[in-house]
Amino acid sequence: MINQNKIEIFQKGKNGTPIIIFTGIGCSFDEWYEVTDLLSQSNRVIMFHRPGLGESEIGNEVRNTQSVVNEVNEMIHLLKLSEPVILIGHSYGGLCAQHFVKVHPNKVVGIVLVDSTSVDLKVLDDLNLPVLNEESTDEYWMEKCHSYSLMNQGELTKIIKPTLTEKQKLFMKDIQQRLIDFQVNPSLYKAMHSEISNWKRDADIIKNLVEYPNIPLIVIGRDKEHCINLGVMDGLPEWELRVFEEKWQELIMYQANLTQNSNLIFAQNASHSIHFDRPDIIIESINKLNYFLLMGEFLQND
Template sequence: MADQPSGARSVETAEMAPPLGQYHEVEGRRLYLHSSGSGGPSVVFLAGGGTVGLDYWNVHEQAAQLTTSVVYDRAGTGWSSGVGLPRSSAEVTDELRQLLRTAGIPGPYLLVGHSLGGLYARHYATRFADEVAGLVLLDPAHEDYNAYMPQQLVEQWEAWDPDQAMPEELPDEVVQLYRGLFAEELADWPQQLRDLLIDRHVSPGWLRVGFQEAKNVKELYAEMRDAGPLPDVPLIVLSSMAVDSFKAAVSQGTPESLMREEIDGKRKLYTALAASVPRGEIRLVDGTGHATFHFRRPDAVLQAIEDLLGR
């Protein structure tokens, strides 16, 4: 895919540069990466759709006390160079592999993937099994997700048009709603990082990227199916068990009973995923929903990382 021409998003990025980390050039693009700690296996965080590497700063900083820890932004997201979206999972995983090599991050890697990042982590492990020491997956996107869901929800999702979901100008009440939600989750973060992330997350550019990156999710699922089963690597799947404020905001009009059915279906799916490999495990995590996993339960994420490092 060709890089997007410089424009509003590039200006936004230049005006609000990340407070830590550096850039590495991969195939003519500047990719953002921040690494801390030392030792191996190296922990690499794969952000969910609509999130960026520094959203996982709180867990990353703790993981860096144990080993080398890395957060980064995929091309087209966060502070990395723009690129046409959506992209294939092969493009994303090839890019990550090259970035880690260019940045001198030693393998093997313990991949921590959230949501869409969880699908990319599984695809990476399937394609490059010898480079992966383990997987921690936070509510990972999965090609069989809809098969475990109530039909009413599936019909709602099928009718959803991402091109219509993101107008050119967001109503101020929507912007303020999301600003408040992020401010609540990041309340105890360092002010410079907190304010920067909140401003960027409510900007039209970043919001639009979140929709664009997952527009080809059916094609991503097909790629995952074609890649074959997961190799025999240690796996911990963390399944969130609550309806958080973000879920409630984007699900207005959906009965809470239906959202609880989604959580139950997700638990069954992730139980099957964990059972698909000899060293797989599912952990049910209370007190958080899908979007706020790393904000509300960094302890559960760090414990899973520490347990896999111990193996």
Template sequence: MLWLVVPLGVLIGVVGLGAIYQALATNRDRLMFLPPGKVIQIDGKNWHYQVMGEGRPTVIVDSGSGGTHLDWQLVQPEVAKFTRILTYDRAGYGWSDLSSEPRTAEQVISELRQLLREVEIEPPYVLVGMSLSGLFSRLFAYHYPEEVAGMVLVDVAHEKMYDETPVEWVELNKRLEGLLTYVVPIMGRIGLLRLLVTFDSVPMAAGLFQKFPPSMRPLAKALYSQTQFGKTFAQESAAVSISMNQVKQIRQTKPFPDIPLIVLSAGKPDFDITQDVLQKLQELHADLANESPQGVHIVAHETGHAIQLDKPELVIDAIRQVVEKVRCSSEP
């Protein structure tokens, strides 16, 4: 039995050392990288948010799966020149505490509204959603149309995305979601995720970090290496289908508000996106633009999924257009 016991003991030792390394490194990161915004306690949990600029309507920005307020650091200062803008870290990301609640769209918008009340950011809002958070922004507008004056959607997920895209791509993504649900939290706890992120050994993450300015990359890597990041990313992956169904159901029973709406689509395939999938996603985004009589669909031909990092000026301009239309419509 020695041939079995020795490797098992070595494995247990490596895992134990990895967990200790991860705990120490996470504490070090917390001391080294302080939150750039404000941290507020709500029901005993810390929430991190950052407000810049003045004026109304206030722009409320949400990130894609795994994203933090950092994703908008090329956009937020520019938008702050013409109105007030709030970015924040959803529960479990960045400097916001973990949540034990399922990370569904319904739960996320409930938490966001509570945050906005606590920090006294009054409606109406211009909501900006990117990727997964496009589901959150739209569900917010369906539930609370009187609070939403405009919207910008940045290469967002669609509730019919798995129904109308090629079966092979859907199966691949669902298998990946299932894998992430179980594997990423373990990798996070034992320090393996931190190791891979540090040495740019995760192609998707490495490509994302290259989009950040060099001065921001150490902080971005630290946030993606946190133990809570792995757990939260898995929770959100497990809830994607539920969030899609929540939007499907409400779309059948409630009209989308008649508001200024700009939907941006990636024009270049990246990650696991093929040209066929990209074209279908663009068609689904056109469908979203048609939800509002004031909707406009724009394809960003020179950029992939992370438009706010690849071509931030496109997102800034879309937000500016929506804000100006909102202001014009509110004038006597």
């Protein structure tokens, strides 16, 4: 129990520096099945579902990055993690990880941001992209999430028609079922509505907190051209996709300037879901951090 709510926590592996994974908005930690299976061979891996996700209970509290910081800090205490941890943050989870490391720098020994949401995400709203913006504004998603949060599982199943990716279909049957059930939980959409409604305000708060600590940071970004090609295949305007992807890449590159002790990697042939498309890069990044912890020397990119 954390803050009087039941929180779903998953642990794998017993040795090595603990790794805590922050998932993106609307994302299950079961999506990380392949990555954690490999990481657990060298590290103790800890994943959790924020309130409203999976089996984690949600109340009427505001869902923002500060809430996540408080919950993860309490989770560290409950799990009796006495040593600093490695954080992996994907998408919105990367925003949460950036907040956590600024508030609790002594509890983090390294961080991997995986195509992370930027503290400057507001600049994306300034892009004049008529087609892309038609169904991608915060207001659009908040309205959609609110309506979904009022439905039951049966109604959600009919509307969403939950599916699995080809890679997810290779997962164990119980993991596949959990991923299906995850998508038709009304509480998920209640949580998403609150997180989306607060994330721009959260980003401003994080940006204005103390300087980012000088600990090893690995920033992984998606493949710009690959994402443009995927969008074109879906019938979206190439020029809009290019404008958006170039600005997204610029924000990713800026994250590598948060500390002088950083690596910047662009994952070839990867979409936003790098943990699906290029799990090897995430594994390699953790290996670098493990090397640093062992040798005291961070492997910089050439």
